[in-house]
Amino acid sequence: xxxxxxxxxxxxxxxxxxxxxxxxxxxxxxxxxxxxxxxxxxxxxxxxxxxxxxxxxxxxxxxxxxxxxxxxxxxxxxxxxxxxxxxxxxxxxxxxxxxxxxxxxxxxxxxxxxxxxxxxxxxxxxxxxxxxxxxxxxxxxxxxxxxxxxxxxxxxxxxxxxxxxxxxxxxxxxxxxxxxxxxxxxxxxxxxxxxxxxxxxxxxxxxxxxxxxxxxxxxxxxxxxxxxxxxxxxxxxxxxxxxxxxxxxxxxxxxxxxxxxxxxxxxxxxxxxxxxxxxxxxxxxxxxxxxxxxxxxxxxxxxxxxxxxxxxxxxxxxxxxxxxxxxxxxxxxxxxxxxxxxxxxxxxxxxxxxxxxxxxxxxxxxxxxxxxxxxxxxxxxxxxxxxxxxxxxxxxxxxxxxx
Amino acid sequence: xxxxxxxxxxxxxxxxxxxxxxxxxxxxxxxxxxxxxxxxxxxxxxxxxxxxxxxxxxxxxxxxxxxxxxxxxxxxxxxxxxxxxxxxxxxxxxxxxxxxxxxxxxxxxxxxxxxxxxxx
Numbered sequence: 001x002x003x004x005x006x007x008x009x010x011x012x013x014x015x016x017x018x019x020x021x022x023x024x025x026x027x028x029x030x031x032x033x034x035x036x037x038x039x040x041x042x043x044x045x046x047x048x049x050x051x052x053x054x055x056x057x058x059x060x061x062x063x064x065x066x067x068x069x070x071x072x073x074x075x076x077x078x079x080x081x082x083x084x085x086x087x088x089x090x091x092x093x094x095x096x097x098x099x100x101x102x103x104x105x106x107x108x109x110x111x112x113x114x115x116x117x118x119x120x121x122x123x124x125x126x127x128x129x130x131x132x133x134x135x136x137x138x139x140x141x142x143x144x145x146x147x148x149x150x151x152x153x154x155x156x157x158x159x160x161x162x163x164x165x166x167x168x169x170x171x172x173x174x175x176x177x178x179x180x181x182x183x184x185x186x187x188x189x190x191x192x193x194x195x196x197x198x199x200x201x202x203x204x205x206x207x208x209x210x211x212x213x214x215x216x217x218x219x220x221x222x223x224x225x226x227x228x229x230x231x232x233x234x235x236x237x238x239x240x241x242x243x244x245x246x247x248x249x250x251x252x253x254x255x256x257x258x259x260x261x262x263x264x265x266x267x268x269x270x271x272x273x274x275x276x277x278x279x280x281x282x283x284x285x286x287x288x289x290x291x292x293x294x295x296x297x298x299x300x301x302x303x304x305x306x307x308x309x310x311x312x313x314x315x316x317x318x319x320x321x322x323x324x325x326x327x328x329x330x331x332x333x334x335x336x337x338x339x340x341x342x343x344x345x346x347x348x349x350x351x352x353x354x355x356x357x358x359x360x361x362x363x364x365x366x367x368x369x370x371x372x373x374x375x376x377x378x379x380x381x382x383x384x385x386x387x388x389x390x391x392x393x394x395x396x397x398x399x400x401x402x403x
Numbered sequence: 404x405x406x407x408x409x410x411x412x413x414x415x416x417x418x419x420x421x422x423x424x425x426x427x428x429x430x431x432x433x434x435x436x437x438x439x440x441x442x443x444x445x446x447x448x449x450x451x452x453x454x455x456x457x458x459x460x461x462x463x464x465x466x467x468x469x470x471x472x473x474x475x476x477x478x479x480x481x482x483x484x485x486x487x488x489x490x491x492x493x494x495x496x497x498x499x500x501x502x503x504x505x506x507x508x509x510x511x512x513x514x515x516x517x518x519x520x521x522x523x
Contacts, residue, residue, distance in 0.1 A: 163499075164494075164495040165495070165496045174497075
């Protein structure tokens with residue numbers, strides 16, 4: 001791929017969620033929106049490498065895709081009455097958001113996260129339609145064959161169209177119960193950006209940025225929901241460390257990061273958000289995770305970390321969510337307070353043999369205990385369980401340092 | 404607007420009180436379902452509704468051959484069958500799901516919501 005093509009594809013991916021959301025609003029049909037977006041990409045690939053990327057690429061793509069969609073509907077005599085009706089209701093209002101409630105992407109988010117859709121399909125649709133990930137990338141994220149993921153997406157889109165899953169923000173009375181599913185999806189989208197599962201870019205800033213952007217809008221809409229504030233606090237505190245997290249193509253673990261490279265503005269914002277949501281005194285999963293990240297980002301150096309506070313927060317989280325993944329993260333704090341041997345005993349009990357972070361945590365604990373041969377095997381298992389290039393590079397180096 | 408079938412699923416075996424545990428339970432459910440039907444008509448979502456007689460009263464007809472073949476009994480021999488249904492006309496799935504939840508509470512059974520094809 002030459003650099004011109006790569007630039008077009010990068011811009012396209014950045015604009016994808018906005019483009020699809022505005023097309024769905026205008027034409028009331030996800031398939032039409034996706035086809036038109038695809039045609040706009042082809043047009044951009046023909047034009048931009050020579051003519052240059054236009055000053056407002058999002059506007060160019062929206063106009064081009066909108067025109068292609070209208071052409072396509074007019075051309076296609078096979079379209080049923082529903083599509084004709086959609087065309088007649090053609091909405092010519094500008095695609096810029098006029099406020100949080102009017103944001104097209106937020107509406108599409110509630111559609112993608114609708115409780116009538118299967119949970120796996122909700123995340124897949126959000127990554128596809130708002131994150132702009134390709135079907136193979138999503139299949140890799142879910143560890144399922146590409147055909148399975150394609151069928152899952154097709155089935156969900158057919159249900160949205162046939163059963164008329166609405167494209168709007170739920171009424172105030174329904175919002176709280178619909179919210180949990182949306183927060184889960186936003187957190188998963190962020191995580192896919194922060195530690196990409198595929199073997200492409202190890203960090204996908206457009207996904208972390210998109211998750212934060214959508215969470216910000218959600219918070220403007222629901223300022224009194226502490227879990228929304230908690231999730232936003234959590235995401236900005238993690239995002240604040242993004243630049244320091246990869247160096248020379250290798251992942252840099254939290255405790256080895258250059259803290260001068262952290263984004264102070266985001267950390268300050270995150271700390272304010274954490275204080276604000278905890279003051280409401282309705283603790284939840286995201287608020288506690290945000291508080292843990294606030295403790296980490298409060299420490300001037302890694303050695304200054306208040307591990308007893310981190311452990312106390314993980315104990316609270318365990319009461320809400322007694323999952324093995326929470327137990328794994330809690331064990332990292334235990335290692336700092338009670339030593340790697342105590343932590344390893346906790347980690348070894350967890351049923352997470354398919355999870356790269358379990359192998360990586362074991363490898364680190366074994367290394368600290370001087371059990372090099374076992375540590376090497378655990379590093380190798382961790383490398384085998386992840387496709388992320390920066391994580392693989394880090395784990396491979398750590399393994400190589402062992403004698 | 405879209406037409407949705409709200410079908411009520413319940414046990415195939417019925418007693419003297421239909422699917423209900425007692426005469427009182429049955430009468431309460433009938434009254435609540437009647438009130439829900441009145442509301443559907445008043446709010447304009449109503450298309451049609453009805454309760455079905457026992458599955459044992461069904462006859463399956465296969466008219467694909469030269470002469471129709473008749474078979475006594477329901478098409479599927481299952482423990483759970485459709486005991487009744489509504490057809491509603493609703494603007495979207497959220498409205499249909501809300502009405503289905505009300506109908507489910509009224510008739511005391513699980514309700515499957517399924518859109519009709521092409522009756523937009």
